[in-house]
Amino acid sequence: MVSPRKRSYSRITRQGLALLGKLIRTGRSERGLTAQELADRAGISRTTLYNIEKGAPGAEVGIVFELACLVGVRLFDYDEGALQAQTARLDEKLTLLPKSVRPSRREVDDAF
Template sequence: MLGKLIRIGRAERGLTAQELADRAGISRTTLSGIEKGAPGPEIGIVFEVCSLVGVRLFEPDERILQMHNDRLAEKLSLLPKSVRRTQKVIDDDF
């Protein structure tokens, strides 16, 4: 879905694939993969391309975004600071 939104944004701005790839500093092949939804491109590159074509990644209403952020902060405060695997105690006393 994100790839389709990027392609639509590119078309609405009248950019060729090569022009957008040049602006993003990536190859046309990488841009093609992003638009097709390939799992290979790095997330930062995908976010950069979204920004260039005007695809919003978050809720446009700041109040709703703040509400979600507050909920996530509350949930994170309830979780442990770090997660460690418990080590098995080996009983080697024969």
């Protein structure tokens, strides 16, 4: 049996995950919610919540967004009209961009 290859993340991604996790933990504490209470409200295990709060990658993005919403971490403008307008602008921009991108012939340096 071959073990799955571990995914590596850039330093900036790891720092962003850690920051978001701390924001969620701070929001939970400020609202007086225990880890179990927040996990129950989000429909996840307490272990999953702890991993997200520690900044561990791997959680579904929808779960992380739901946790942020539940504890008041503002990721986007909450005004539904503003969200719809921004979505429409991006839809328009996407229609102007190519449908597909050809692979680059040069080596990509992604070491930030």
